[in-house]
Amino acid sequence: MFMEYDPALYSRILTGVTLAFHIIFATIGVGVPLMIAIAEWMGIRKKDPHYQLLARRWARGFVVTVAVGVVTGTAIGLQLSLLWPNFMQVAGQTIALPLFMEVFAFFFEAIFLGIYLYTWDRFKKPMRHFLLIIPVVIGASLSAFFITTVNSFMNAPHGFQIIHGVLTDVNPLAAMFNPATPTKTAHVLATSYLTSAFILGMIAAVKLLKGDRHVYHKKALRMTMMSAFVFSIATVLIGDFSGKYLAEYQPEKLAAAEWHFETETEAPLVFGGVLTEENEIKYAIEIPYALSILAHGTPDAEVVGLEEFPKEDTAPPYVHYFFDGMVAIGMYLAFISFLYLLISWLKKDWLHTKFLLWGVAIGGPLSLLATEFGWFFTEIGRQPWILYGIMRTPDGATTSLHVDLMLYLFIALYIILGITCAIVLRKMFRSNPAAHELEQRGFETGGDR
Amino acid sequence: MSYEVLGITVLWFFLYGYLIVASIDFGAGFFHFYNKAFHRNYQVNRLIQRYLSPVWEVTNVFLVFFFVGIIGFFPDTAYYFGTALLVPGSISIVLIAIRGSYYAFNTYGSSDNLIYSFLYGMSGLLIPASFTIVLTISEGGYLDIQDGNVTLLLGELFTSAYSWSVVILAIVSVLFISASFLTYYAYKAGDTESYHLFRRYTLGWSLPTILASIFIFFAISQHNPDHFTEMLHISWMFFLSLLFFLVSVYLIYKKRRHGLAFVLVMLQFFSAWFGYGASHLPYLLYPYLTIYDGFVNETMAFALILAFLAGLLLLLPSLYFLMRLFLFDADYVKGKR
Ligand code: HDD
Ligand code: HEM
Ligand code: HEM
Numbered sequence: 001m002f003m004e005y006d007p008a009l010y011s012r013i014l015t016g017v018t019l020a021f022h023i024i025f026a027t028i029g030v031g032v033p034l035m036i037a038i039a040e041w042m043g044i045r046k047k048d049p050h051y052q053l054l055a056r057r058w059a060r061g062f063v064v065t066v067a068v069g070v071v072t073g074t075a076i077g078l079q080l081s082l083l084w085p086n087f088m089q090v091a092g093q094t095i096a097l098p099l100f101m102e103v104f105a106f107f108f109e110a111i112f113l114g115i116y117l118y119t120w121d122r123f124k125k126p127m128r129h130f131l132l133i134i135p136v137v138i139g140a141s142l143s144a145f146f147i148t149t150v151n152s153f154m155n156a157p158h159g160f161q162i163i164h165g166v167l168t169d170v171n172p173l174a175a176m177f178n179p180a181t182p183t184k185t186a187h188v189l190a191t192s193y194l195t196s197a198f199i200l201g202m203i204a205a206v207k208l209l210k211g212d213r214h215v216y217h218k219k220a221l222r223m224t225m226m227s228a229f230v231f232s233i234a235t236v237l238i239g240d241f242s243g244k245y246l247a248e249y250q251p252e253k254l255a256a257a258e259w260h261f262e263t264e265t266e267a268p269l270v271f272g273g274v275l276t277e278e279n280e281i282k283y284a285i286e287i288p289y290a291l292s293i294l295a296h297g298t299p300d301a302e303v304v305g306l307e308e309f310p311k312e313d314t315a316p317p318y319v320h321y322f323f324d325g326m327v328a329i330g331m332y333l334a335f336i337s338f339l340y341l342l343i344s345w346l347k348k349d350w351l352h353t354k355f356l357l358w359g360v361a362i363g364g365p366l367s368l369l370a371t372e373f374g375w376f377f378t379e380i381g382r383q384p385w386i387l388y389g390i391m392r393t394p395d396g397a398t399t400s401l402h403v404d405l406m407l408y409l410f411i412a413l414y415i416i417l418g419i420t421c422a423i424v425l426r427k428m429f430r431s432n433p434a435a436h437e438l439e440q441r442g443f444e445t446g447g448d449r
Numbered sequence: 450m451s452y453e454v455l456g457i458t459v460l461w462f463f464l465y466g467y468l469i470v471a472s473i474d475f476g477a478g479f480f481h482f483y484n485k486a487f488h489r490n491y492q493v494n495r496l497i498q499r500y501l502s503p504v505w506e507v508t509n510v511f512l513v514f515f516f517v518g519i520i521g522f523f524p525d526t527a528y529y530f531g532t533a534l535l536v537p538g539s540i541s542i543v544l545i546a547i548r549g550s551y552y553a554f555n556t557y558g559s560s561d562n563l564i565y566s567f568l569y570g571m572s573g574l575l576i577p578a579s580f581t582i583v584l585t586i587s588e589g590g591y592l593d594i595q596d597g598n599v600t601l602l603l604g605e606l607f608t609s610a611y612s613w614s615v616v617i618l619a620i621v622s623v624l625f626i627s628a629s630f631l632t633y634y635a636y637k638a639g640d641t642e643s644y645h646l647f648r649r650y651t652l653g654w655s656l657p658t659i660l661a662s663i664f665i666f667f668a669i670s671q672h673n674p675d676h677f678t679e680m681l682h683i684s685w686m687f688f689l690s691l692l693f694f695l696v697s698v699y700l701i702y703k704k705r706r707h708g709l710a711f712v713l714v715m716l717q718f719f720s721a722w723f724g725y726g727a728s729h730l731p732y733l734l735y736p737y738l739t740i741y742d743g744f745v746n747e748t749m750a751f752a753l754i755l756a757f758l759a760g761l762l763l764l765l766p767s768l769y770f771l772m773r774l775f776l777f778d779a780d781y782v783k784g785k786r
Binding site: 060063064066067068070071072073074077078079081082083084085086088089090091092093096099100101102103104106107109111112113114115119120135136152167168170171172173192243333398399400401403405406409410413417420421424428 | 506507509510512513514516517518520521522523524525527528530531532534535536538539541543544545546548549550551552553554557598599600667715746748749751752756757760763764767769770771774775
């Protein structure tokens with residue numbers, strides 16, 4: 001190969017690849033059960049077969065994505081021990097509790113998902129069946145919560161002490177509820193819901209764009225966009241809190257994200273741009289005071305700059321683009337869902353115009369992209385630490401000789417899985433369009449509105 | 450009971466759970482493919498699908514539980530096994546990934562597909578074989594540990610009679626356990642044709658199972674005499690296992706008490722599994738790592754055990770609910786729901 005073999009480097013790439021693939025399915029896995037629950041609930045309350053069918057069809061697609069989520073999640077779980085044995089040795093002593101509880105949450109979710117999927121017509125009261133999705137929603141969100149506390153711990157290790165190289169005074173609850181936990185878990189949950197709402201909204205929008213004007217899709221669009229609006233506001237608010245968390249506990253990460261070199265008050269927010277060799281920022285948009293507001297909530301607050309940290313302790317400057325990408329997409333998602341709601345109040349005739357539908361449709365892939373950007377930003381932004389301030393990334397890595405081979409093996413695996421998954425999902429809904437299924441179940445065919 | 454023994458017992462229980470449910474699952478996947486490819490019997494496949502569909506994800510969690518738990522209770526295992534197992538572990542992951550996802554693609558997708566069925570049927574059979582490498586390594590003699598570096602001696606592993614005997618036992622037990630469960634399930638479903646087929650499979654795989662088990666004793670006595678001596682101290686557990694085996698095969702042969710026969714198969718593996726595990730203690734990895742020097746700090750151990758008990762309170766009723774709906778519900782089993 002063109003670079004010298006370094007197991008730590010390959011371990012990082014392999015972990016990154018696996019997580020980047022897993023997170024697509026994980027995000028859907030956390031958010032979609034909630035959307036299914038909302039749809040089934042509305043269907044029961046309004047006695048509307050369209051919503052019932054939405055829940056059914058979403059659930060059917062959902063099983064396929066869950067399967068990929070489960071197997072890639074299993075891969076990460078094992079890979080963490082295989083690639084980061086030294087890190088896991090420390091993690092086992094300190095943060096094993098939420099990792100362990102996460103499995104219970106999965107277990108709970110898996111059991112009820114199995115029941116939910118196979119009992120659609122088994123209960124006389126539809127409410128009974130609805131109740132079965134509740135444990136799935138709770139299990140999925142709890143497992144996201146638990147696993148994110150582990151990631152929070154990596155950013156803000158708490159709940160133990162190292163005295164002369166010996167680990168003592170372990171407090172599992174303090175480790176779990178570390179300073180990064182509130183903002184991180186809340187942001188991850190909100191963005192999972194947001195992303196799922198947009199992906200389902202995208203499906204409806206694409207159907208409408210393709211000329212299938214069935215009211216079923218219109219209801220789907222309306223429901224997903226209303227939810228998406230709520231979640232996008234939550235996302236932006238909690239994102240703002242996440243910035244304040246960083247300013248307090250990991251100031252160099254925020255500074256790297258913002259190319260903020262000198263400590264100063266009334267700091268501007270730098271958007272986009274390029275960085276020259278001499279650390280000069282060119283072609284960027286500067287929003288005055290915005291960084292001070294993001295970091296501390298007031299325009300005149302002082303924001304710590306990169307100059308105060310040794311260079312080997314800070315993240316690479318390209319994390320700036322990940323951060324900007326995420327924030328820009330966040331703003332866009334809030335804007336487009338708001339626009340949909342606005343139009344639905346003021347000018348109903350414009351509701352299913354091409355422009356708006358396209359706007360919603362691209363929100364689907366964009367929201368996934370924002371999730372990826374967000375994770376790449378936190379993970380790479382934490383570098384050079386695997387445990388912030390305690391263990392450097394290469395010290396946590398395996399020394400095995402074959403990580404490069406394994407990297408290629410897994411890349412091939414994910415490509416194959418990704419492609420088959422896409423084919424299966426397409427086929428599933430192509431061969432059985434919603435209008436057809438409504439007819440089959442004996443409901444009206446329904447034209448415009 | 451000390452925390453250490455309690456911890457390893459809990460984990461061993463989960464691995465036993467995985468052994469049973471995964472064997473049923475993997476074997477069923479293999480039979481499903483076999484019947485489809487050779488146009489044997491479509492009814493059998495419908496029966497298999499009806500059992501598998503609601504439970505496959507639950508199976509996987511048993512496994513995840515084990516490897517998350519072992520890092521929690523015995524963090525040092527991450528260091529020893531983690532480094533050594535990169536390649537075999539990764540191969541297992543790939544097999545699990547193929548098995549789980551292609552199962553879902555085939556079952557929930559719009560049409561049945563022979564290639565998908567092949568992929569999950571075959572990968573399922575290889576997974577137990579690839580996992581047993583962990584057990585094999587734990588017997589010692591396959592790792593080279595020098596100034597902080599752990600390497601797996603692949604040559605030793607591939608040429609050792611012991612490691613192959615474990616692989617063979619893993620594969621035949623999967624087929625045996627699975628066939629004996631499906632015999633019972635088909636009987637309950639009143640599906641005579643499938644019942645006869647699985648009964649034949651069960652009887653057919655019973656002899657290889659017991660031969661492979663006996664071969665293991667021989668191989669272990671050669672490879673790790675210390676462990677073998679320990680096994681002799683509790684030889685009653687293995688004789689008990691043999692007894693369970695004989696009675697269950699007898700019942701199936703006589704076409705009597707199918708539920709009991711499957712419970713006996715479970716007990717057969719239970720006593721052998723715990724006999725093996727108990728005689729392996731205190732070592733996690735001969736001769737480097739015991740449960741006492743690799744154990745997590747007390748606070749975490751206590752927290753994990755509490756979490757475990759709380760989790761059980763939540764899970765046992767849910768599992769019972771699942772089984773009542775799909776396993777013990779005659780109408781569902783018969784395909785009327
Ligand atoms: C749909 C996805 C999405 C969207 C639209 C946003 N984010 Fe985000 N963000 C995430 C998805 C995400 C994430 C994937 O959930 C991250 C990665 C790791 C984490 O904890 O959450 C994240 C992390 C993350 C962090 C780092 C936290 C840390 O390192 O501890 C900050 C400061 C923000 N976000 C801030 C924002 C702001 C101000 C946004 C809005 C306008 C925003 N995010 C929109
Ligand atoms: C909650 C759980 C997570 C944990 C415990 C975790 C753990 C790790 C570890 C141990 C590494 C290697 C050390 C490093 O380079 O930072 C890593 C790297 C990485 N992770 Fe995370 N991670 C988590 C979430 C995610 C997610 C969901 C993504 C999704 C995209 C992600 C993206 C990455 C990337 C891209 C790298 C490589 C970083 C680099 O190139 O420097 N992480 N993560
Ligand atoms: C290092 C990080 C991670 C590890 C070790 C991990 C581990 C796992 C494991 C073991 C599974 C399979 C569970 C099963 O067998 O049912 C899984 C699936 C899943 N994970 Fe991850 N995960 C990580 C990151 C994340 C993140 C960051 C999220 C969410 C934000 C997440 C959410 C999920 C979801 C929703 C599933 C699908 C399983 C289901 O729906 O039952 N995971 N993960």
